[in-house]
Amino acid sequence: MALVGAVKLFFCLVLWLSCILSCSQGKQNFSEFPYPFMKRASSFSSSSSSSSTSSSGGNNAYDYIIVGGGTAGCPLAATLSQNFSVLLLERGGAPFSNANVSFLGNFHIALADTSPTSASQAFVSTDGVINARARVLGGGTSINAGFYTRASSSFINKVGWDAKLVNESYPWVEKQIVHRPKLAPWQRAVRDSLLDVGVSPFNGFTYDHVYGTKIGGTIFDRFGRRHTAAELLASGNPQKLSVLVHATVQKIVFDTSGKQPKAVGVIFKDEKGEQHQALLVNRPRSEIILSSGAIGTPQMLMLSGIGPKAELQKLNISVVLDNEFVGKGMADNPMNAIFVPTKSPVQQSLIQTVGITKKGVYIEASSGFGQSSDSIHCHHGIVSAEIGQLSTIPPKQRTPEAIQAYIKGKRDLPHEAFKGGFILEKIATPFSIGELRLINTNVDDNPSVTFNYFKHPYDLERCVEGIRMAMTIVQSEHVTNYTQLGKESVEKILNVSVSANVNFIPRHPNDTTSLEQFCKDTVITIWHYHGGCHVGKVVSPEHNVLGVQRLRIVDGSTFNESPGTNPQATVMMMGRYMGVKILRDRLGRNAGI
Incomplete structure (x- = not known):
């Protein structure tokens, strides 16, 4: 509980520092529900049905019920609705009228918002690292x-x-939603430095995952407006698709009278706290599909009675199927960052440039902008949830008191600390793995998640290599020409950062032991966690849940590794891919897709 309090305290600081940015966006005029098939969960009633269900199973019955309107769930729902009735249930709200979601400049605010209706839900792994899971249509x-x-x-x-x-x-x-970025100056400087230190060849702008340095795509358009997976719903068939937001699924309902448990429906709660039941039509190939992500999907399986028997019984959950592997094999890609001060404020940019090495060390770049008033400095990097853990306090020692001291120390930072960019170093395919366990039976609460960052020595070895590479980039001609800061200015920031208890740059770049400690003390997440429902252990190669009928999983919980340098492209593709595959397997040539 103490750590949860620390998180709230930390995020309150973030929101306070972010007030100028949020106010500067002005009023927005975007509709909450731009599609006719999208409604609040409270609109659902026993007489609800899609146009195709009344003749095939009665009211309130669907061919597919998808739990989770996220990165995979939205393209999956749009695709399946071409031929069958689909009910998509999303526990969060719609993103379209939310300025914190829609604009690049507010990226950090959405992550820092800890209100019950925010687009993100903060959680802290048992490792002590602050993280976030999406709670909004469009997911991550x-x-x-x-x-x-x-x-x-x-x-x-x-x-x-x-x-x-x-x-x-x-x-x-x-x-439908991807754009080519306009490369920011900081991104160009890091691109050229990556090539100088040997992360080659230069592959230019490409979506492909190839070794060397590249510029990737973005879901932000040239105006800084975000385009999410929720917009892929526009490709759905409005006559067969129903989307409910603020619909929090409590559990899956099973018929256990046969040889194998059979999924028949779900129970969900609306925004007013009222419960509803949605059912599948009585056909063998109708399905409930979990697309709730690497945290939500194993949690939902266990709450519904599928998981390790002993753990379920401890919480008095009726066991539908004993599967010891549910929640196991959780992994997160550890990230560490180095702050690079500049003489002048820099243009805000998120990830555009990336260096991909054969050892699985990825180097990326991020930059912010500074604003000041009589009493406040704002910087995307310093105050955001993305970089806000650059404390010398090891993760498990981040108590409320430690966070208080950390906040106080930040007030002493020089003005230059609010100008600059970050070099981000991420470890791909971590060997360190953990697990997810239920704490209670409340689906609104986060389960206990352990990632075991750097438990495997090879992950730590690669982090040290990545930090050394980042240090070389910081000292390269392209970066120093860009920052235009003399040695004295840099030393001033470094000296103050010691008293402020902030790790901007490792103190001893040639000392392996020191760098290993830097990796451990400053580890943060890049939100690429995955696992918990692996293929062959929880689901079949076709992603059907083993041991039960009419239940499938389509999301990153089935992955053994996070694909590419960012998984969102592949998870969205997966939703489309599995939708097409399901239709073709069921209808053959008649699928027409």
């Missing part, structure tokens, strides 16, 4: 940094997907 695409890049061909081969259908599904997404 509504709160992330927007970078768009495909998975490698080796990833596609490893998961056994049809390469032809994959290469048809990516463009379906890209044509």
Whole structure:
């Protein structure tokens, strides 16, 4: 509980510092529900039905019920609705009229908002690292940094997907919501420095995941407006698609009278706290599909009675199926960052440039902008949830008192500390894994999640290598020409950062032990967690849940690794891919898709 209090305290500071940015956006005129098939959950009643269900199973019955309107759930729902009735249930609200979601300049505010109706839900892993899970239609695409890049061909081969259908599904997404970024000056400086330190060749602008340095796509357009997976719903069939927001699924309902449990419906709560039941039509190939993400999906399985028997019984959950692997194999890609001060304020940019090495060390760039008033400095990097853990306090020691001291120390930072950019270093395919466990039976509460950052020595070895590479980039001609800061100015920031208890740059770049400690003390997340429902252990290669009928999982909880340098492209593609595959498997040539 103490750590939760620390998180709230920290995020309150973030919101306070972010007030100028939020006010500067002005009033917005976007409709909450731009599509006729989208409604609040309280509109659902026993007489609710899509036009195709009344003749095939009675009122309030659907061919597909999708739990989670996120990165995979939205394209999946749009695709399946071409031929069948679909009910998409999303626990959060709509993103369209939310300025904190819609604009690049407010990226950090959406992540820092801890109100019950915010687009993101903060959670703290048992490792002590502050993290976030989406609570909004569009899922992670509504709160992330927007970078768009495909998975490698080796990833596609490893998961056994049809390469032809994959290469048809990516463009379906890209044509609707993906853009080419206008490269910011800081991104150019880091791009040129990456090439100087040998992260080559330069692959230019590309969606492909290839070794070397590249510029990727973005879901922010040239006006800084975010385009999320929720917009992919526009491709759905409005006669067969129903989308309910503020619909929090409590559990899956099973018929256990046969040889195997059979999913028949779900129970969900609306925004007023009223409960509803939605059912599948009585057909063998109708399905409930979980697309609630790496945290929400294993949590929902366990709340519904599928998981480790002993753990379920401790919480008095009726066991539908004993599966010890649910919630196991959780992983998160650890990230560390180095702040690079500049003489002048820099243009805000999220991820545009990335360096991809063969050892699985990825280097990315982010920059912010500074504003000041009589009493406040604002900087995207310093105050955001993305970089806000650059404390020398190890994660498990971040008590409310430690956070208070950390906040007080930040007030002493020099003005230069609010100008600059970040070099981000991420470890791909971490060998360190953890698990997810239920704390209670309240679906609104976060489960207990452990990632075990750097438990495996190879992850720590790669982090040290990545930090050394980042340090080399900081000292490169392209970056120093850009920052225009003399040695004295940099030393001033470094000296003050010691008293302010902030790690801007490692103190001893040639000392491996020191760098290992830097990695451990400053580890943060880049929100690419995955696992918990692995193929072969929880689901089949077709993503059907093993041991039960009419239940499937389509999201990143099935992944053993996070695809590409950012998973959102592949998770959106996965929603489209699985939708097409399900239709073709069910209808053959008659699918027409």
